[in-house]
Amino acid sequence: MTTLAEDDLARDWRSARPVAAGVHVDSAACSRQSFATIDAAAQHARHEAEVGGYVAAAAAQSVLDAGRAGIGALIGMGADDVAFTTGSNHALDLLLGSWPGPRTVACALGEYGPNLALMAAHGFTVSPLAVDEHGRVRADAVAAALHADSPALVHLTGIGSHRGVAQPLAEVADACRTAGVPLVLDAAQALGQLDCAIGADAVYSSSRKWMAGPRGVGFLAVRPGLAQRLRRRVPPPEWELPISAMQSFEQHEANLAARVGFSVAVGQHLAAGPAAVRARLASIGRATRTLLDGVGGWRVVEPRDERTAITTLAPPAGVQPAVVRDWLITERGIVTTVAESARAPFELTGPVLRLSPHVDVTAADLQACAEALESAATTPIRT
Structure with a gap:
């Protein structure tokens, strides 16, 4: 027992x-999901039926802003650094597709298969980071690898989908910061289980896992220094429009009810401690x-x-x-x-x-x- x-x-x-x-x-x-999360999403959908989708969207902005701020608090970024996505895969797809420089990335041997597929689809060459017998990245080996042959970025999945081993997030972040290599944190399983406010340059995650929010929503957060380097895909960058890459990430034809529910779930997580x-x-x-x-x-x-x-x-x-x-x-x-x-x-x-x-x-x-x-x-x- x-x-x-x-x-x-x-x-x-x-x-x-x-x-x-x-x-x-x-x-x-x-x-x-909680009653409050379910009710918030349903109430927004009902409001769309009552006043129209765009009027309801305007009325929901304060809730969505609070959601972005809550996400930012969990990962050590600001609300303006956070864009809602449809989930983790969508977030990584947006980030990799907007990458402006050499397409080389280092990650653990046990990297999530769909992440590797997206890296390949976007033309990234992947090099492995040394791990121990449990699949945990060796932070000392990361520092040595970045010094010897630095990739364009490091991608770290905080906890794998196939194994509940916690990666040394803070130590890898320190190594990347010292080497001047951006760190991208896949927090799909880590958010809620580990402290993700470790100074990563980009963090993405889903709503439906440990945050206990609705399916079909997630986020991508990027620090301003890295966000300014990203190359907007849509609208084409040669169109001289005042739209940043981060602004282009958020699809406005989206399931706002799910975003509202996610925002409520994040608030409940913060309230729980x-x-x-x-x-x-x-x-x-x-x-x-x-x-x-x-x-x-x-x-x-x-x-x-x-x-x-x-x-x-x-x-x-x-x-x-x-x-x-x-x-x-x-x-x-x-x-x-x-x-x-x-x-x-x-x-x-x-x-x-x-x-x-x-x-x-x-x-x-x-x-x-x-x-x-x-x-x-x-x-x-x-x-």
């Missing part, structure tokens, strides 16, 4: 949301790994004390994680994710089962996961 204790943060988070239909341990994919949320998530990750390692033959991949709430489980021989994941949903009402090799094509050698509870998970929820995995080991669900 896990020793995970209840606290006020867990109770408040849970009471602010609809009751889960089963056990939700899948926040790295999509967290559960980012440091308290990070501490709670770290304790949940430790409890989850302690409980599940070895259950039903599954092996925890991360170090037990890793400061994230993501636990990935390598399967026993002959077991397909995708089959078990489907069985957990249909037979036990437990929602997890399978991370296939494509998520980290140069590091992940086979699929893993990923559990990612948020702060409201209970000891009983985690025990249910353990019992289900133990039961799965003796149930004929292998293919």
